[in-house]
Amino acid sequence: MPEVYLQVALDVPLQRTFDYRLEGESPIPGLRVIVPFGRQLLCGVIIKVNSEFAGTAGLKVEQLKLVQQVLHDMPPLPRHVLALCRFCSDYYAWPLGQVIAAALPGAFRQPQPWQGGKELSWYAATDTQALVQQIPARAHRQRALADLLAAPRSLDEIRALSASATGWLKAWQEQGLVTEVDAPMPAHGAPVTPELPALTDEQRVVLEQLNAADGFAPFLLFGVTGSGKTEVYLRAIEQRLAAGGQVLVLIPEINLTPQLEARFKARFPEELMVSLHSGLADGERTRNWLLAAQGRARIVLGTRLAVFAPMPDLALIVVDEEHDLSYRQQEGFRYSARDVAVYRAHQASVPVILGSATPSMESWRNMRESRYRLLTLTQRAITGAKPPQIQLLSTQQLRLFDGLTQNAINAMRETLGQGGQVLVFINRRGYAPVLACHECGWIASCKRCTARLVLHREDRRLRCHHCGWESSPPAHCPDCGNADLQPLGFGTQRLEETLAGMFPDTPPLRIDRDNTRRKGSLDAMLQQIHKGEAQLLVGTQMMAKGHDFANLQLVVVLNADAGLFSLDFRAQERLYALLLQVAGRAGRAGQPGKVLIQTRYHDDPFYPMLISGDYAAFADRTLQERKATALPPYSTWAMLRAEAKDLQRAMAFLREVRERWRGFSGLHMAQPVPALMVRKAGWERAQVLISAQRRPALQAALREMLEQLGAEKHPGVRWALDVDPVDV
Numbered sequence: 001m002p003e004v005y006l007q008v009a010l011d012v013p014l015q016r017t018f019d020y021r022l023e024g025e026s027p028i029p030g031l032r033v034i035v036p037f038g039r040q041l042l043c044g045v046i047i048k049v050n051s052e053f054a055g056t057a058g059l060k061v062e063q064l065k066l067v068q069q070v071l072h073d074m075p076p077l078p079r080h081v082l083a084l085c086r087f088c089s090d091y092y093a094w095p096l097g098q099v100i101a102a103a104l105p106g107a108f109r110q111p112q113p114w115q116g117g118k119e120l121s122w123y124a125a126t127d128t129q130a131l132v133q134q135i136p137a138r139a140h141r142q143r144a145l146a147d148l149l150a151a152p153r154s155l156d157e158i159r160a161l162s163a164s165a166t167g168w169l170k171a172w173q174e175q176g177l178v179t180e181v182d183a184p185m186p187a188h189g190a191p192v193t194p195e196l197p198a199l200t201d202e203q204r205v206v207l208e209q210l211n212a213a214d215g216f217a218p219f220l221l222f223g224v225t226g227s228g229k230t231e232v233y234l235r236a237i238e239q240r241l242a243a244g245g246q247v248l249v250l251i252p253e254i255n256l257t258p259q260l261e262a263r264f265k266a267r268f269p270e271e272l273m274v275s276l277h278s279g280l281a282d283g284e285r286t287r288n289w290l291l292a293a294q295g296r297a298r299i300v301l302g303t304r305l306a307v308f309a310p311m312p313d314l315a316l317i318v319v320d321e322e323h324d325l326s327y328r329q330q331e332g333f334r335y336s337a338r339d340v341a342v343y344r345a346h347q348a349s350v351p352v353i354l355g356s357a358t359p360s361m362e363s364w365r366n367m368r369e370s371r372y373r374l375l376t377l378t379q380r381a382i383t384g385a386k387p388p389q390i391q392l393l394s395t396q397q398l399r400l401f402d403g404l405t406q407n408a409i410n411a412m413r414e415t416l417g418q419g420g421q422v423l424v425f426i427n428r429r430g431y432a433p434v435l436a437c438h439e440c441g442w443i444a445s446c447k448r449c450t451a452r453l454v455l456h457r458e459d460r461r462l463r464c465h466h467c468g469w470e471s472s473p474p475a476h477c478p479d480c481g482n483a484d485l486q487p488l489g490f491g492t493q494r495l496e497e498t499l500a501g502m503f504p505d506t507p508p509l510r511i512d513r514d515n516t517r518r519k520g521s522l523d524a525m526l527q528q529i530h531k532g533e534a535q536l537l538v539g540t541q542m543m544a545k546g547h548d549f550a551n552l553q554l555v556v557v558l559n560a561d562a563g564l565f566s567l568d569f570r571a572q573e574r575l576y577a578l579l580l581q582v583a584g585r586a587g588r589a590g591q592p593g594k595v596l597i598q599t600r601y602h603d604d605p606f607y608p609m610l611i612s613g614d615y616a617a618f619a620d621r622t623l624q625e626r627k628a629t630a631l632p633p634y635s636t637w638a639m640l641r642a643e644a645k646d647l648q649r650a651m652a653f654l655r656e657v658r659e660r661w662r663g664f665s666g667l668h669m670a671q672p673v674p675a676l677m678v679r680k681a682g683w684e685r686a687q688v689l690i691s692a693q694r695r696p697a698l699q700a701a702l703r704e705m706l707e708q709l710g711a712e713k714h715p716g717v718r719w720a721l722d723v724d725p726v727d728v
């Protein structure tokens with residue numbers, strides 16, 4: 001038997017591939033294999049096939065283990081996806097096998113063949129007449145199935161006919177009367193729906209440039225909220241689909257998929273579209289991924305993990321709300337889906353559109369330095385829709401009634417009286433962020449995190465929003481026995497209670513992560529809002545993103561200040577984006593919207609920049625500051641993070657690492673410091689900032705660290721490299 005030698009990437013924390021022997025035909029790289037590894041079986045992906053064994057790491061051919069099985073349950077990962085994974089492995093200093101594993105749906109990470117494949121199959125009669133002839137005369141439903149199978153049918157359609165349908169199908173298949181066929185491809189070129197809005201002049205200019213783009217072309221679509229960016233995406237997508245391409249659309253939040261999906265379906269009724277996000281059941285995600293990989297799905301709409309979906313005919317990538325932090329994977333293999341998308345577009349030679357009303361500083365710099373082309377939409381698309389007026393209410397000068405200023409209360413009363421909708425925005429869920437004892441100063445805190453416990457009144461629980469730990473609130477202060485424990489501060493639940501008292505005729509509707517966990521509950525609430533059944537809304541940033549409420553006329557923002565004085569140098573940029581996004585909800589359909597921001601710091605120079613709505617000026621100024629202080633994007637950063645059961649252990653590990661690499665040419669390693677939130681979920685955390693003027697120096701150092709540290713044992717310490725960290 002011929003023998004070949006495979007280089008296999010395995011999902012293990014080592015920066016190397018592994019060699020195996022295979023007897024038989026040479027398989028295609030990108031296929032899955034099951035291989036022995038130590039005492040277990042692992043699933044890996046073939047990176048390279050050699051007919052001679054090169055003899056790496058002093059191994060002899062006889063020592064190589066045999067591949068147990070080559071799997072054919074998915075098309076081999078195409079070369080461009082493998083190259084994308086390789087790029088990510090180098091750029092983010094993360095083992096290749098683990099990058100590839102992250103790119104695959106869960107079912108393909110298991111060392112066993114995927115059983116759900118037949119769900120994807122289509123069937124048709126080989127000879128309808130012969131099939132019909134052998135069906136007993138009175139078996140009407142079998143007859144109906146036979147008729148159905150005159151054309152290719154999916155398993156779903158077949159099952160829908162009768163509970164016994166799959167049994168008959170199997171029997172007929174064995175007799176050769178029915179066979180598996182390719183799925184029919186939907187016709188290209190969606191029919192033009194008559195009610196398409198006429199493009200605005202600005203939209204037309206933008207589209208001309210997008211449609212003329214050929215090969216790799218990165219665009220920054222900078223458009224105010226409601227300026228018709230989504231409409232622009234739809235038109236650009238339409239053009240690429242008509243030319244036979246597949247389109248990848250990335251969005252930051254799962255919550256937004258249902259609405260966008262509906263908008264896309266309505267626009268492209270003939271095209272097969274799939275979604276890819278972590279909220280899907282495993283089987284569905286695997287099927288959708290396969291449909292993309294087979295080129296059957298023409299539109300892939302997904303969150304960050306979709307950026308790795310194989311798409312043979314990829315012709316355009318759209319990254320909506322490109323500044324959004326959700327694009328950043330913060331655990332395990334840490335990557336920015338936005339940045340990976342740009343690299344992918346480069347590699348696939350296709351245009352990529354990064355859309356935002358508040359672009360990230362990284363993208364803004366790339367645009368200013370002409371690496372990205374700027375496209376702008378300055379006007380709201382609906383005629384007459386005006387940007388909202390923003391007004392500050394100083395909580396230093398004005399009295400507060402249950403956390404609200406009289407001006408805010410009056411404005412709310414007026415808007416509600418005129419039948420308009422009001423949103424009160426507070427970026428904190430729960431009832432109160434603090435439960436305290438006024439006698440001795442005790443505060444309910446999490447034992448596993450450096451964090452306070454949040455009081456949730458509905459189910460009377462104290463919860464840690466960082467690790468999920470919970471308990472019932474103590475009846476007495478655990479330190480002094482005082483029975484009068486007081487909630488301090490406001491969360492959405494308390495605000496809801498307060499507003500219910502203030503406005504008894506308009507019951508508030510609260511929307512936050514706590515009451516939208518059940519599938520479909522968010523949708524139901526959004527429907528209520530759209531139908532005008534809820535007039536007074538209370539919500540967190542979940543409400544801020546993407547939703548389009550025609551009758552929302554007033555937004556009141558509470559507790560905006562936290563972002564102004566954060567230690568994080570990106571805090572203002574985020575606050576700007578958040579406030580603008582919240583403000584953007586108001587006044588979308590004709591009526592002017594009004595936004596009231598309650599703040600203690602009404603004098604801060606940040607606010608005039610926000611009120612003017614001139615994000616470009618804010619971004620230019622911010623970039624100048626970053627340049628002057630050599631902060632990202634003007635220097636490249638990585639964070640080496642370590643955690644252990646006690647802080648000293650983590651710090652000692654980092655100190656040792658620093659000693660070993662601090663002399664690396666072109667590299668600067670800061671002193672190890674405890675993380676801002678030292679304890680999290682029972683682990684104590686510390687970090688070292690690694691920076692460099694030039695990325696190659698940083699990458700070379702990180703590669704070395706990954707290889708050496710990965711091969712060593714550091715008992716009791718968990719460590720990870722975080723390249724381009726967003727929380728520092």
Ligand code: ADP
Nearest residue numbers: 197198199200225226227228229230231381382
């Ligand atoms: P964005 O994505 O920038 O927030 P959208 O594409 O969602 O903006 O557009 C905002 C609103 O304006 C939507 O209700 C959309 O249907 C409408 N719209 C977009 N383009 C046009 C246009 N050219 N004419 C009329 N209405 C438009």
Ligand code: ZN
Nearest residue numbers: 437440477480
């Ligand atoms: Zn006490």
Ligand code: ZN
Nearest residue numbers: 446449464467
């Ligand atoms: Zn905790």
